[in-house]
Each structure stands twice: as structure tokens, then as C-alpha cells.
Amino acid sequence: MKRQKKHSMNFQYKIGCRLENLKGMRDFIQASLKDFVVSEVELSEIILAIDEMCCNRIIYEHKCDENHSLELHIIVPNPKKIIFELQDKAGVFDINKYHDIDIKNLIFEKRKGGLGVKLVKSIMDKIEYISRDGQSVCRMTRRIN
Amino acid sequence: MLQFKQTKENDILILEIIGEIDASSSIELDLTIAKIVDLGATKILIDCSSLEYISSAGLGVFMSYIEEFKEKKLIMILFGMKKKVFHTFEILGLSKILNICETNEEAKKTLNELSI
Numbered sequence: 103m104k105r106q107k108k109h110s111m112n113f114q115y116k117i118g119c120r121l122e123n124l125k126g127m128r129d130f131i132q133a134s135l136k137d138f139v140v141s142e143v144e145l146s147e148i149i150l151a152i153d154e155m156c157c158n159r160i161i162y163e164h165k166c167d168e169n170h171s172l173e174l175h176i177i178v179p180n181p182k183k184i185i186f187e188l189q190d191k192a193g194v195f196d197i198n199k200y201h202d203i204d205i206k207n208l209i210f211e212k213r214k215g216g217l218g219v220k221l222v223k224s225i226m227d228k229i230e231y232i233s234r235d236g237q238s239v240c241r242m243t244r245r246i247n
Numbered sequence: 248m249l250q251f252k253q254t255k256e257n258d259i260l261i262l263e264i265i266g267e268i269d270a271s272s273s274i275e276l277d278l279t280i281a282k283i284v285d286l287g288a289t290k291i292l293i294d295c296s297s298l299e300y301i302s303s304a305g306l307g308v309f310m311s312y313i314e315e316f317k318e319k320k321l322i323m324i325l326f327g328m329k330k331k332v333f334h335t336f337e338i339l340g341l342s343k344i345l346n347i348c349e350t351n352e353e354a355k356k357t358l359n360e361l362s363i
Contacts, residue, residue, distance in 0.1 A: 121271035128269075128300070146300075146331035147338065153302050157270045205310070205339060212314050214277070214307035217339060221303050224338050 113176040119164035151225040154218040163192035186242045194231050194238045251279050260288040265297040268305030277308045296327030322361050326354035
């Protein structure tokens, strides 16, 4: 059965900062966007990008402290665009300033990390940082095909 | 939840991955591959047909073994990926660096060719 696109909607979800909560976040995005993003591959890559950003925030800004929280807002202003806002009480790590890594070097050094930021930058069309109500907000925009 | 099933066909070790690999579970994949290598496997097929999701943490595990496998002359081939999972490897170009086949049969054929 062919799914039909919905037009506009807002969603939000909050988790405690532990990696085991990433699955719930992914399931939430899947359930929220299934009527907006028709392509399974496209939806999957969007979920991947948000998962990576949440993971980075949880590990590096919150040190996996479950007493800290991370909130995701999904805004669908029109059928062609989705805005994701990750909001928390922690410092800003601007991935736009993070230089792209060379995968060949990572392989040579047998490293496991370093791929997440590159994935997010490849998947999202725009990444910006703002401050709201004393919290930092990472806003990511993605055009939908 | 992430699960692994191992089977052996002659000198080929087949590892089936069931579930999702993310930052909280990638360590299990790492430990499983390390154990397989410690036990002396030299031809490893990774069955990804029941792999539903992989994040950069999982990609990183596979990536981290590329050099070691080259040094030890081990062959690892991944096969049976769903389109959405394959796309994750594709985004970073890892689909061209790792050995990835569509089917079990193709993976075995490639394994034979690489073993010569």
C-alpha cells in the first residue's frame, strides 16, 4: 500500500542521557515521520543523522549522565522540509567547524571513531546553533525528496 | 537488542547479526569479531540479512579491522544487507572499501576468488 505524505506537524521527545535510550529516540523519529518521508532509505538516513547527534551530545557533553536530559523537537513546516532541534543544557560543539576526516587515515590507524560527524554533515542540508531559554539548541534542516 | 549466531561450513565461519548496532551495542560486535579472530578463523562471512540498523559506531568496528585483517591475511565479506543498511555504508564510501556482496552465494564465490 502506498503511503501518502502528510503536510505539517510538530513532535517532541525527551530522553535521559544514556546510550541505551537512543533506540527509543530512533523509534520515535520513525513513528513520527513515517507519513512525511515516503522513502525507507531516506527516512533511515535521517534517523541515522539524529542518532549520531544525540550520541555525540550524550557522550561528550553529558558524559552519559542519565540525570541530564536531551530533547528533540521535530518541526515539519511543509512537505518538502523537516527541521530537527536538539535542545539541552550543555555546551555547544559546532560540527560545522569540525574538519572532515580522511577515512583512509582512520583505517590505517585502526580507529573506530570519527565517522559520526561526517555522516551528519553528509545527510543534513543545514546545521546551525542557537540559544533558547538558557539552553543550547542544535537546529538541523533536511529537504525531503 | 543485538544477537549473533555463528555457524561453520568447512573452513568458513558465518556470523549472522540480528538486530540493531548503535553506540550502546557496538562493543558486542567488536568483542564477537575479536573472539572469532582469536579462535583462528581466517574466512569470515557476515550475514547482514537480519541487521536492521547500523550507526557510525558499528561502521567503525568493521573499519577498525580492515588493516588487521590485511596484515593477518584474513578475509571478511559482508552480505545480504537491506537497502537502507547498505546505504549507510555507501554514504561514507565504506561500501567500496569493505567486501560487500548481495547474496550468500555471491559472498562464497568472492571468498573463493580472494582465497586463491
